[in-house]
Amino acid sequence: xxxxxxxxxxxxxxxxxxxxxxxxxxxxxxxxxxxxxxxxxxxxxxxxxxxxxxxxxxxxxxxxxxxxxxxxxxxxxxxxxxxxxxxxxxxxxxxxxxxxxxxxxxxxxxxxxxxxxxxxxxxxxxxxxxxxxxxxxxxxxxxxxxxxxxxxxxxxxxxxxxxxxxxxxxxxxxxxxxxxxxxxxxxxxxxxxxxxxxxxxxxxxxxxxxxxxxxxx
Amino acid sequence: xxxxxxxxxxxxxxxxxxxxxxxxxxxxxxxxxxxxxxxxxxxxxxxxxxxxxxxxxxxxxxxxxxxxxxxxxxxxxxxxxxxxxxxxxxxxxxxxxxxxxxxxxxxxxxxxxxxxxxxxxxxxxxxxxxxxxxxxxxxxxxxxxxxxxxxxxxxxxxxxxxxxxxxxxxxxxxxxxxxxxxxxxxxxxxxxxxxxxxxxxxxxxxxxxxxxxxxxxxxxxxxxxxxxxxxxxxxxxxxxxxxxxxxxxxxxxxxxxxxxxxxxxxxxxxxxxxxxxxxxxxxxxx
Numbered sequence: 459x460x461x462x463x464x465x466x467x468x469x470x471x472x473x474x475x476x477x478x479x480x481x482x483x484x485x486x487x488x489x490x491x492x493x494x495x496x497x498x499x500x501x502x503x504x505x506x507x508x509x510x511x512x513x514x515x516x517x518x519x520x521x522x523x524x525x526x527x528x529x530x531x532x533x534x535x536x537x538x539x540x541x542x543x544x545x546x547x548x549x550x551x552x553x554x555x556x557x558x559x560x561x562x563x564x565x566x567x568x569x570x571x572x573x574x575x576x577x578x579x580x581x582x583x584x585x586x587x588x589x590x591x592x593x594x595x596x597x598x599x600x601x602x603x604x605x606x607x608x609x610x611x612x613x614x615x616x617x618x619x620x621x622x623x624x625x626x627x628x629x630x631x632x633x634x635x636x637x638x639x640x641x642x643x644x645x646x647x648x649x650x651x652x653x654x655x656x657x658x659x660x661x662x663x664x665x666x667x668x669x670x671x672x673x674x675x
Numbered sequence: 676x677x678x679x680x681x682x683x684x685x686x687x688x689x690x691x692x693x694x695x696x697x698x699x700x701x702x703x704x705x706x707x708x709x710x711x712x713x714x715x716x717x718x719x720x721x722x723x724x725x726x727x728x729x730x731x732x733x734x735x736x737x738x739x740x741x742x743x744x745x746x747x748x749x750x751x752x753x754x755x756x757x758x759x760x761x762x763x764x765x766x767x768x769x770x771x772x773x774x775x776x777x778x779x780x781x782x783x784x785x786x787x788x789x790x791x792x793x794x795x796x797x798x799x800x801x802x803x804x805x806x807x808x809x810x811x812x813x814x815x816x817x818x819x820x821x822x823x824x825x826x827x828x829x830x831x832x833x834x835x836x837x838x839x840x841x842x843x844x845x846x847x848x849x850x851x852x853x854x855x856x857x858x859x860x861x862x863x864x865x866x867x868x869x870x871x872x873x874x875x876x877x878x879x880x881x882x883x884x885x886x887x888x889x890x891x892x893x894x895x896x897x898x899x900x901x902x903x904x905x906x907x908x909x910x911x912x913x914x915x916x917x918x919x920x921x922x923x924x925x926x927x928x929x930x931x932x933x934x935x936x937x938x939x940x941x942x943x944x945x946x947x948x949x950x951x952x953x954x955x956x957x958x959x960x961x
Contacts, residue, residue, distance in 0.1 A: 506883065529888060536885030546880055550693070560884040565679040611884070 459484045459615070459646060460505055465514030465523075467500060468670075475500050475670040478514075482648060484614075487641040489657050490650040492667035498650035501667070502617045505648070506538050507531045519614065536564060539608030543620035545600045547592040553579075553603050554588040560611040578606040582636055598629030605633065609640055616640065618649040622656060630656055683890070687897020694870050698902065701866040705906025705943060706913070708859045713914035713939045715848050720932050722841055729837055730803040735815065736767075736828040739795045743823040751821070752797060760810050762802040769793055794825060808835055856946060864950035867899055871958045878959075892955050896948060903947030907940045914939070 460482040468474025475497035482488060490498045503509045504516055507523060516523040521534040539560075547556050557578055561571045579585045582602040592600055601621055608616055618637065622630035634656060641647045651657060657664070666673040691698050739748055748766070755764050767775070772793035776784050785791050801811060815827055871878065881891050915936075918929050932938070 532885045532887045562682045563886045
């Protein structure tokens with residue numbers, strides 16, 4: 459499903475990822491761990507082709523980083539849901555409108571949008587918040603909106619970049635529970651985190667990065 | 676598909692509405708630019724009519740010797756009429772000359788002098804469609820060779836001077852028009868640029884969720900079309916009513932092209948789309 463073949467990429471002399479060889483299978487739940495600056499976000503960005511490796515290649519759902527044309531990248535991204543640490547919610551839109559956005563992109567009809575959004579709201583326990591604006595919500599609630607937006611289009615893969623980074627332990631735990639539930643339905647999840655405590659009692663695959671290199675996988 | 680299109684149209688309108696101040700300033704600037712451009716267009720449209728008007732009024736007058744026979748000048752008029760650069764001729768006989776004299780000076784020349792000294796003359800009108808000054812010069816030269824021709828009153832190349840001045844004015848207009856087009860381009864481009872910068876988060880979210888380049892661009896195209904349409908519709912109305920009032924006030928007849936609205940609005944939309952496209956290319960690193 460996702461395969462890194464000896465990829466390297468560097469932002470500057472001392473930061474980047476180096477010689478990563480890694481394969482992530484369908485329906486897997488894996489944690490990408492490592493300290494800040496270890497290359498977790500870079501690796502996730504490479505999966506949705508936001509950055510491309512300077513060496514090596516990545517295959518995601520058959521899209522190859524060297525062969526895929528720039529104007530075809532959007533087709534790959536339609537299969538992926540991304541959860542950001544800073545939520546990236548649109549402040550001038552309601553919770554409902556934020557979540558519906560990926561469905562508009564996919565050309566889904568209005569009735570189906572309503573159905574899918576309500577399903578995502580239910581899963582993330584946000585049904586009562588759909589008419590609120592992001593600024594009216596707590597951090598944990600905003601992150602749940604972000605998750606709902608990522609899952610609403612039923613992606614095959616979800617990339618979560620430090621989704622619990624700004625949350626208190628209870629909210630972080632709730633987020634993780636939601637992601638586990640999504641994974642149970644067959645969606646592959648790759649979650650970057652440096653919160654070892656949160657994941658320590660979970661029996662999922664852990665991919666560890668340190669200074670841009672793979673320590674264990 | 677219809678829902679998706681409706682969404683994109685709505686996004687374009689929302690974007691226009693959200694950038695209230697920038698949108699307002701952009702519409703005002705387009706209005707000013709296209710009012711100037713539209714006025715220049717009207718002036719340009721009327722310039723050719725003006726030249727034709729001067730040409731149609733161009734004539735010269737051949738004064739004949741006093742002792743010329745009627746047969747001679749009748750043949751001469753027939754000969755002139757066959758020349759295709761001559762539109763028409765008018766014989767001004769002694770009686771008519773006296774009447775013109777009386778009309779111009781208020782005196783009866785026969786009463787004054789006891790006889791009519793005024794010569795016979797032929798007024799020649801030039802065909803405006805095949806009007807070339809070199810041909811007129813040649814014609815006058817050839818007429819001057821006849822013995823019975825006393826003098827030719829010829830207004831020279833004054834139309835040539837007028838045309839030269841009009842051409843210079845058209846050239847200056849053209850420079851001005853290019854400057855205005857460039858200014859409009861810059862303004863729309865910068866406004867779309869500003870709008871894209873303000874909506875960077877929206878663009879990123881669309882991008883990360885699989886929106887194609889054209890999907891991201893359509894709302895901004897719609898936004899620029901709105902700037903152009905609002906600005907140019909107002910400028911068309913302004914230009915139209917300005918010239919209608921101008922005609923009324925000065926009693927002139929400046930004509931307005933039936934398709935003036937189409938020129939102004941169409942051209943404004945074209946500039947809007949082109950400049951926003953350039954701006955988006957820069958913003959999206961295409």
